Amino acid sequence: MMGHMSVVKINAITVPAESGDELARRFAARAGAVDNQDGFEGFELLKPTDGRTTWLVMTRWRDDASFQAWLQSPAFMHGHRSVAEGSDSEAPRPVGVHSELWSYEVAGGSAGSG
Numbered sequence: 001m002m003g004h005m006s007v008v009k010i011n012a013i014t015v016p017a018e019s020g021d022e023l024a025r026r027f028a029a030r031a032g033a034v035d036n037q038d039g040f041e042g043f044e045l046l047k048p049t050d051g052r053t054t055w056l057v058m059t060r061w062r063d064d065a066s067f068q069a070w071l072q073s074p075a076f077m078h079g080h081r082s083v084a085e086g087s088d089s090e091a092p093r094p095v096g097v098h099s100e101l102w103s104y105e106v107a108g109g110s111a112g113s114g
Helices: 017-029 064-071 074-084
Strands: 007-014 040-046 054-061 098-105
Touching: 007 064, 017 054, 054 064, 064 074
Parallel strands: none
Antiparallel strands: 007 054, 007 098, 040 054
């Protein structure tokens, strides 16, 4: 672990309480879309359980360059476009009302006993 410190990108998405299930459904529909991207190490969608309305989309990357490459990739553009073009009728509206991208690097931790 000492030789490699991952980069963590968190998209904090504020979602009206009644729209959380739709956000989860949209992410489930794209499950695995980023799995084969070079430098991708993992993904979690975190649902608030304490009355908050901000969901966290947490991804882990080998380095910032890998994350930036994914943002520019056809897979990213296709995945995010397909949500907007998901039906033959009017495109679904965005679920989130606000989002922020937070960037961290892993500075320490523990793997746990499992």
